[in-house]
Amino acid sequence: MVPIDLGKTSVREGNEQIRQHGQNGEDVEIINPDARHHIGVGLVHPITVKVHGSAGYFCAGLSDSARFEVESNVGWGVGDNMYSGSVIVGGNAGAIPGVAIRGAEIVIHGNMGSRAGQVMKAGTLCCAGNANFMAGYMMYGGRIIILGDSGEKVGEDMSAGEIFVGGKVEDLGSDAELTDIDSAEIEEIMEFLDRYEIPFKGSFQKVVNAGKKLRYATSEQQMRSIPFFTFSGTSDYWNPKIQEDLYIKSQIGRYRIRGYGGARPLPHLSDLAFKKDLSAAGNENNIVSKVKMSTEIGGINGANPLKLSMPVMIAPMSYGALSASTKRAIGLASTMSDIAENTGEGGMSDAQRGAAKQLIFQMLGGRLGWNIHDMNRADGLEIYISQGAKPGLGGQLMAKKVTPELAKIRGIPAGIDLRSPSRHPDILGADDLVIKVEELREATGYRLPVSIKLGAGRVRDDIKIAVKDGFDFVELDGMQGSTGAGSAEVIDYVGIPTLSAIIEALDALEEIGRRQDIQIVLMGGIRDGVDAVKALCLGADAVALGTSTIIAGGCIACMQCHVGQCVTGIATQDPEHEKRYEPEVEAKNIHRFLESVRWQIAAITNGLGYNDVSQLSRDDLVALTPEAAAITGLPYEPQYGDADLDIHVRSVV
Amino acid sequence: MCGIAGIMLKDSSEPFNTGEALVNMLNGCQHRGPDSTGFALYGQAQENKLKLRLFVGQGKEADTAINRIKKFLQEQGATIVDDEHVGEAYRVTVNFSGDIQKFSYALEHAAKVVSIGNSLEIIKDVGSAEDVDGRYNIHNYRGSHGLGHVRLATESDVKPEAAHPFWATGFADVAIVHNGQITNYWKMRRRLEQRGYEFRTDNDSELIAVYLADKLSQGIALKEALKTSIDDLDGTFSFLVSTKDEIGYAKDRLAVKPMVMYETDDLVAVASEEVSLNKLFPGQALNTKEPPPGTYNTWSRST
Ligand SMILES: Cc1cc2nc3c(=O)[nH]c(=O)nc-3n(C[C@H](O)[C@H](O)[C@H](O)COP(=O)(O)O)c2cc1C
Numbered sequence: 017m018v019p020i021d022l023g024k025t026s027v028r029e030g031n032e033q034i035r036q037h038g039q040n041g042e043d044v045e046i047i048n049p050d051a052r053h054h055i056g057v058g059l060v061h062p063i064t065v066k067v068h069g070s071a072g073y074f075c076a077g078l079s080d081s082a083r084f085e086v087e088s089n090v091g092w093g094v095g096d097n098m099y100s101g102s103v104i105v106g107g108n109a110g111a112i113p114g115v116a117i118r119g120a121e122i123v124i125h126g127n128m129g130s131r132a133g134q135v136m137k138a139g140t141l142c143c144a145g146n147a148n149f150m151a152g153y154m155m156y157g158g159r160i161i162i163l164g165d166s167g168e169k170v171g172e173d174m175s176a177g178e179i180f181v182g183g184k185v186e187d188l189g190s191d192a193e194l195t196d197i198d199s200a201e202i203e204e205i206m207e208f209l210d211r212y213e214i215p216f217k218g219s220f221q222k223v224v225n226a227g228k229k230l231r232y233a234t235s236e237q238q239m240r241s242i243p244f245f246t247f248s249g250t251s252d253y254w255n256p257k258i259q260e261d262l263y264i265k266s267q268i269g270r271y272r273i274r275g276y277g278g279a280r281p282l283p284h285l286s287d288l289a290f291k292k293d294l295s296a297a298g299n300e301n302n303i304v305s306k307v308k309m310s311t312e313i314g315g316i317n318g319a320n321p322l323k324l325s326m327p328v329m330i331a332p333m334s335y336g337a338l339s340a341s342t343k344r345a346i347g348l349a350s351t352m353s354d355i356a357e358n359t360g361e362g363g364m365s366d367a368q369r370g371a372a373k374q375l376i377f378q379m380l381g382g383r384l385g386w387n388i389h390d391m392n393r394a395d396g397l398e399i400y401i402s403q404g405a406k407p408g409l410g411g412q413l414m415a416k417k418v419t420p421e422l423a424k425i426r427g428i429p430a431g432i433d434l435r436s437p438s439r440h441p442d443i444l445g446a447d448d449l450v451i452k453v454e455e456l457r458e459a460t461g462y463r464l465p466v467s468i469k470l471g472a473g474r475v476r477d478d479i480k481i482a483v484k485d486g487f488d489f490v491e492l493d494g495m496q497g498s499t500g501a502g503s504a505e506v507i508d509y510v511g512i513p514t515l516s517a518i519i520e521a522l523d524a525l526e527e528i529g530r531r532q533d534i535q536i537v538l539m540g541g542i543r544d545g546v547d548a549v550k551a552l553c554l555g556a557d558a559v560a561l562g563t564s565t566i567i568a569g570g571c572i573a574c575m576q577c578h579v580g581q582c583v584t585g586i587a588t589q590d591p592e593h594e595k596r597y598e599p600e601v602e603a604k605n606i607h608r609f610l611e612s613v614r615w616q617i618a619a620i621t622n623g624l625g626y627n628d629v630s631q632l633s634r635d636d637l638v639a640l641t642p643e644a645a646a647i648t649g650l651p652y653e654p655q656y657g658d659a660d661l662d663i664h665v666r667s668v669v
Numbered sequence: 670m671c672g673i674a675g676i677m678l679k680d681s682s683e684p685f686n687t688g689e690a691l692v693n694m695l696n697g698c699q700h701r702g703p704d705s706t707g708f709a710l711y712g713q714a715q716e717n718k719l720k721l722r723l724f725v726g727q728g729k730e731a732d733t734a735i736n737r738i739k740k741f742l743q744e745q746g747a748t749i750v751d752d753e754h755v756g757e758a759y760r761v762t763v764n765f766s767g768d769i770q771k772f773s774y775a776l777e778h779a780a781k782v783v784s785i786g787n788s789l790e791i792i793k794d795v796g797s798a799e800d801v802d803g804r805y806n807i808h809n810y811r812g813s814h815g816l817g818h819v820r821l822a823t824e825s826d827v828k829p830e831a832a833h834p835f836w837a838t839g840f841a842d843v844a845i846v847h848n849g850q851i852t853n854y855w856k857m858r859r860r861l862e863q864r865g866y867e868f869r870t871d872n873d874s875e876l877i878a879v880y881l882a883d884k885l886s887q888g889i890a891l892k893e894a895l896k897t898s899i900d901d902l903d904g905t906f907s908f909l910v911s912t913k914d915e916i917g918y919a920k921d922r923l924a925v926k927p928m929v930m931y932e933t934d935d936l937v938a939v940a941s942e943e944v945s946l947n948k949l950f951p952g953q954a955l956n957t958k959e960p961p962p963g964t965y966n967t968w969s970r971s972t
Contacts (some may be wrong), residue, residue, distance in 0.1 A: 023952065048952050051943035069954040072944050088954035091943055092927065110943075110959050111924060129959050130924035149924050149962045167961075444925045446670040446821050446906070447701040447848070447941075454700070477824055481670075484703060484821055528827070 017066065021189075022055075023048035031057060031458050035412045038063050038082065046071075051091060053451055056084060058388055058459030062101070073110075073451050074442075076103045078388045078459040086516055092129070093442050095122045096455070097383060098139070104212065111148075114141035115441045116383035117158065118427055123212045130167075131161045134441040135383050136177065137427030144214050150189060152179045154224070154382075154437055156428040163216055171223040175230060176429045179223040180205060182216060193226040197662050199271055230432045236267045236414060236579050244573040248279035261504060271505055273412060274586065275337075275577025277405055277498040277541060277563065282513045284496060284541060285550045287644035288637050289656040290624065297310025297623025298615070307618040308628040311558055313356075313535055314396055321465060325354035326614050327552060327629055331539050331562030332378050332398065332469060332491070334360035336413050336422055337500025337577060340367055340567070342586045345599040347371025347571055349606035353614070358398065358560075361411050361436065363425040364390040371603075376467065379456075380409060381437035384426035388459060397456050398467045399443070399487075401478075404497030404540040407471030407511045410436035412501040416580030419589045440480045446481040453485055467491055472517035472540070473510075476524040482534060483525065489535035490559060492517050496541025500587060501578035514540035515554075516647050522555045545616025553632045555647065561613070568609030569602040670821040671833065672698030672941040673846040673928075674948075675909040677814035677916050679935055681970040684712070688802075688810030690949060691817035694938070695798035697945035701848075702819030705832035706801040707793025709844035709911055712812040714788035717766045718750060719841070722790050724781040724829055725759040730826045734780055737760055741779040745772060757794055757829050758783065770839040774867055777838075781830060782869070786842035788813075788913050793832035813970055816911050818846040825872065835874040838867060840882035842913045847874040848941060849906030849926045857901065877902065881910055894963035895919040909939060917967035924962035931957045937968045 019035050020030050029196070031054065037044050038520075040062030045066040049055055053072035056065050062081040070088040078098030089107035096112075098120035105113075105122075111129035114122040119139040127145035131153045138158045146164035153169075155177045162170075165183035172189025178201075185194065197220055209216050247257045247295045257279050262271045300306070313329070315321030322329070330350050335343045337360070348371045350357040357372035363385020377394035379386050391397060402408055413434040423430035443449045456466050460645055465488040470478050472494045482490050494514025499507065512520075518538050525531040538556035541563075542548055548559045567573065577587035585597030619631050624636050638653040639645035645652035674694035678685050691708055725734035731754060742749060742763055752761035759780075765772065773785050784791035792805050799818060802808055814971065818833035825831045837843035851857070851873035858868060858876055866879050884894035891910070896902050907926035909918050918939055920928055929943045940946050943957050960966070 050947035050951055051955075053944065069952070070947065070957075072942060089943060089957055091929075107954075108957070108959065110927065110929070130962060149922075392819055445849075446823055447672065450700050452819075481821070481823055 017043045017045045019045050019047055021047045022050065022052055022137055024498055027052050027054055027293070028269055028458060028462070030055070032461065034059055034065060034075065035061075035461075051089070051323045052089065054455050054458045056082065057455055058461070060388060060392075070107065074455045077455055078102070078389055078391065078419065081381065089126070092448075093412055094124075095120050096442070097386060097388070098122070099387060108145070108411070109143075113143075114139070114160075116386065118387065121208075123214070125214075127164070133158070133443060135381070135437065136160075137406070140208060142208065142212070142214070146183065152177065152192075153189070156382075161208065163214070163218075166223070171225070173229070174225045175432060176225055180220040181223065182218045185221050185223065188223065190198045191226050191229045192223050195222050195224050197222045209355055223606070231415060232270070232433050234270070234414075235433075236268065236273055241574045241576055244276045244279075244575050247575065264635050273414070273501050273578050273636050274504055274507070274575045275498070275500055276507075276573065276575045277496055278508045280508050282495060283515050283641065283643045283647055284513060285515060285547045287515070287639060287641045288550050288648070288650065289640055290620065291636055291638050291653075291656065292624055294620060294623040298619030300622070303622055304615055304618045306627060307621045308630075309614065309617060311629070313537065313558055314467065316533065316535060317486065317488050319465040320395075320461065320489060322356045322376070324558060326617060327558035328548060328613060328617075329356040329491075329537065329558060329560045329612070330565060331497075331560040332358035332360035332400070333410065333562055334362045334413075335365060335368065336362040336426070336589070337411075337419060337587060339582075339594045340365060340586050341388060341595060341597045341599045342566070342569065342602070343368050344371045345597070345602040345606060346565060347375070348599065348603035349565070349569070349610060350374070352603065352607040353610040356395065360436055361400070362384075362393065362422070363387075365425065369393060379467065381440040382426075384428065384436065391456070391460055391464075394464060396465045396467060397460065398469055399440075399449075399452065399456075399609055400469045401443075402438075402471035402473070403469060403499065404493035404495050404511055404514070404517075405499035406472045406502040406506045407473040408438060409502065409506060410438040411434070412578065414501065414578050414580060417589045423590055446485060448560055450485040453487065463543065465489065467537075469493065471497070472512045472514065472520075475512070475517050475520040479521045479524050480528055486615075487534060487622070489537055489557070490521070491537045491539060492521055494518075494538075497539060513647075514538065514542075515644065518551065518554050519648055544615040547611060549620045549632060550637060553636050554631055555634065565606050565609065572599070575607030591658060670702065670823045671848050672819045672945070673848050673907065673909055674817040674938075674940040674945055675815070675846070675916050675918075676938045677912065677936065677968055677969060677970055679968070680938070684811040686808070686810075687711070687720065687812040687815040687915035688807040690938075691815050692798050692802045692808050693948040694940055694945040695817045695819050697948040698940065698942050699819055701941060702821040703797065704822045704827045705793065705795045705820045705829070706798045707791065707818050707820075707832045707834050707846075708801075708807055708810075709784070709789060709791050709816040709834040709836075709846070710807075710810050710812050711788045711814050711842075711911065711913065712790070712810070714913060717764060717789075719747070719763050719765045719769070719785060719787060720790050721761050721763065721776070721785050721881030722783040722792065723759045723761075724757055724783055725754065726757055729796050731759070738776075738780045741776060745775070747772075758792065758805070760790065769841045769864055773839050777867070777869060782836070782838075784836040784844065785791070786913070788909075789836070789842040789844055791834050791836055791844060793818075793834065794829045795827055795832065797919060814911060814916055816844060816846045816909050816916070830870065831872065833874055835870075835872060835878050837878035837882035838869050838875060839879070840886065843878055843882040843910070845874055845878040845881070845908055845910045847877055847906060847908035849908070849921065850904045851876060851902050851906060852904035853902065873904075874908070877906075877908055879911070885912070891915050891917050892965065892967045895967065899963055899965060907941070915967050915969040917965065919959065919965040920960050920962060922963040927959070929957050929959055
């Protein structure tokens with residue numbers, strides 16, 4: 017055993033050493049751990065790590081195949097997201113032990129804290145003492161064995177998996193029920209207990225999901241639909257949107273779930289104009305080569321930045337909402353245009369990784385598809401807090417799209433109406449978030465930028481927290497942002513506009529004098545290079561495009577993304593439908609669109625008299641409406657109206 | 670959004686290095702709150718002597734404030750025993766035996782009061798535990814018990830007044846440190862205001878302090894007051910409260926905010942994370958406990 021003394025070595029240095037010894041196949045013992053956080057995170061080799069004392073948060077987190085033994089206690093989230101391998105804890109465990117595990121065995125000899133096994137997918141969490149509040153909360157699979165008492169609300173909102181309780185079942189959580197145990201299950205439990213030398217003589221009760229909340233009572237039907245652009249025309253009090261909403265509600269008897277963004281007119285970038293006459297912009301040849309557009313995002317704290325050939329990236333869109341072929345096409349296009357792609361929710365497939373040269377890997381509350389191996393092959397890590405279309409809510413993926421293949425990557429039962437958790441198990445405040453950010457950095461050796469996706473709500477407060485918690489950049493998403501599935505009321509009425517979001521963010525950063533400590537990627541209804549330049553003028557470092565890229569890649573905007581029968585093969589998991597989509601062809605279409613964005617950015621920047629996008633400033637803009645002027649503080653000069661219309665239309669490749 | 674800490678020796682006939690212990694504990698969880706740091710320290714109580722701590726700022730501004738305070742004290746018949754201006758704060762000990770609530774509400778009009786008590790002194794400012802210790806010499810403080818807090822500002826500004834601990838405005842010697850968010854703040858505040866209490870900030874921690882102090886003033890035991898607080902307060906919270914002779918904790922039913930306790934025959938120490946407790950006992954595996962959701966407890970010192 018190689019000793020590492022954390023009284024003398026920092027955790028960061030210690031973790032580097034542990035990983036090195038892992039590669040060499042040498043076992044390690046940790047001396048003077050003193051309850052420090054993140055011990056052993058990111059270890060992917062089958063060695064034994066002995067901790068002489070107590071460990072803090074996320075001990076053995078984001079690891080695979082190692083065997084940890086902690087003599088005394090552990091803090092929150094022991095074994096976080098662990099694939100295979102094991103952790104044995106001699107004392108007590110804090111809250112969320114075994115959170116999001118995907119096959120590991122976690123054994124706690126003492127008691128364990130609240131929400132044990134939250135969003136776990138597979139593996140065993142065993143506690144020889146008592147569990148606490150909401151053990152098995154939102155678990156998707158695997159087994160929890162509690163030899164003592166269950167604590168209140170055991171199995172709250174579990175989707176699958178089993179909880180065996182040797183002591184008293186204090187009270188059952190929502191959608192949980194007691195069921196019979198067969199002798200084979202008992203044998204397996206006894207075999208497990210023997211293996212870890214835990215004596216037990218009593219009997220067990222078994223808690224499982226009761227199946228009342230896994231599906232909506234009525235599913236979304238496919239309707240004869242009108243495209244988003246007709247639907248969102250709101251000039252009349254009664255209009256096609258209202259009509260369609262009513263039809264649908266008359267069928268399903270509840271709120272409507274749909275794709276696409278809000279349909280209400282809101283102040284937006286189109287309410288701003290450039291102060292200069294741009295009618296001659298772009299007339300020169302080779303305009304693209306005359307303007308410096310390359311932009312680095314994510315490197316301000318020393319991580320390897322994303323290197324974008326222009327200040328544009330692809331917005332996170334999930335494999336799940338979108339088909340594998342669509343993710344592939346977008347990935348290929350991002351490579352051709354040399355910008356970055358983002359996995360969105362639901363994990364990273366080989367195809368996606370192969371297609372995109374630069375790929376951000378997104379982590380959401382359900383930890384669906386999140387794992388150390390894909391983290392290690394990502395180019396950036398992103399913590400999703402919320403998105404502009406539905407701030408405060410989790411993703412929705414209707415049963416039709418939760419195919420066995422998709423369910424496997426996510427680690428969940430197939431065929432449920434998946435309502436992803438809106439909260440992270442271990443991010444309940446800014447103070448926990450900082451420990452989580454650090455865990456991601458520790459696990460990947462501080463190589464990767466770590467970003468936060470924020471739906472615009474209380475941007476002023478949220479962005480300050482993002483800076484203080486050390487994020488490299490924020491993906492700030494306004495109310496105009498789209499979604500693959502959200503409830504219509506939320507899409508239309510919750511959040512604040514993209515324009516307000518960027519202004520609030522900049523004001524807040526100025527207030528605390530820390531603008532230089534975080535980069536901002538703005539998104540939410542950015543349609544083209546004209547919108548992009550306006551966002552840059554206002555102060556964004558880059559923009560991200562979602563909807564416009566899928567439309568460029570063949571989307572017909574029918575808003576039925578959630579149904580899973582997408583006729584274009586984009587928003588579906590049905591192979592028959594997906595067959596219609598030709599990723600190689602669509603990749604070129606998306607690429608051509610992205611190049612038109614590049615041309616517009618170059619033409620306008622040049623037209624404004626600059627040769628570098630970093631020279632763009634808010635002095636280049638005016639507001640066309642009193643609302644936009646009030647939000648941005650720009651001069652209200654409606655006479656500039658439509659001056660930039662021309663350049664929306666003209667773009668060459 | 671923050672880290673909290675508290676410590677008490679059960680037998681406090683001899684003062685101990687309360688200040689140093691709290692600085693070390695807060696050092697351990699500094700990551701939870703980089704913006705500001707504060708301490709509630711309890712020393713020897715002296716009959717009819719009140720320790721006042723006030724924010725006066727620095728330079729000219731401070732001179733004006735101190736003169737105003739002195740004038741006020743004279744009007745109230747409170748004679749100054751000793752005083753000192755350190756950092757942003759003015760510390761003054763006075764002879765006073767009247768109604769403390771009236772006295773303190775009136776004093777608030779002359780100055781920003783941080784704490785009033787026979788034994789309590791609250792010291793808080795922007796910066797890390799180390800920064801604040803450097804400015805106010807916390808580590809030299811010897812007393813019977815105390816609380817500490819590091820803060821990450823989420824909604825209000827980063828300024829000394831918004832730092833914790835909070836004093837229960839108007840009630841001598843009651844202080845609180847709190848991690849979390851009280852969601853029925855305005856409802857509870859209006860109830861307390863109807864009972865004649867005044868609030869100096871919009872901070873939910875001040876509310877918890879006044880809520881508890883109100884119960885104490887009705888002769889309700891601290892433990893009982895903590896019990897009702899779990900029913901009366903909505904939201905997520907883990908907090909520590911201290912009085913002249915007791916410290917106590919309460920934790921919400923959802924168990925959202927962390928808290929770890931270490932108790933022996935001699936002492937009790939509580940903190941957001943075990944790593945803070947280990948700062949007191951480096952190299953030792955401690956037999957700690959995480960209090961279950963919806964629980965509370967108190968410890969009192971014997972003298
Ligand atoms: C089909 C689809 C799937 C999405 N999936 C995710 C996701 O998994 N994670 C996420 O942060 N945002 C997701 N979003 C939101 C986008 O990242 C982004 O916020 C929004 O699309 C930006 O606005 P725009 O579409 O107007 O460009 C999704 C959007 C769409 C249209």
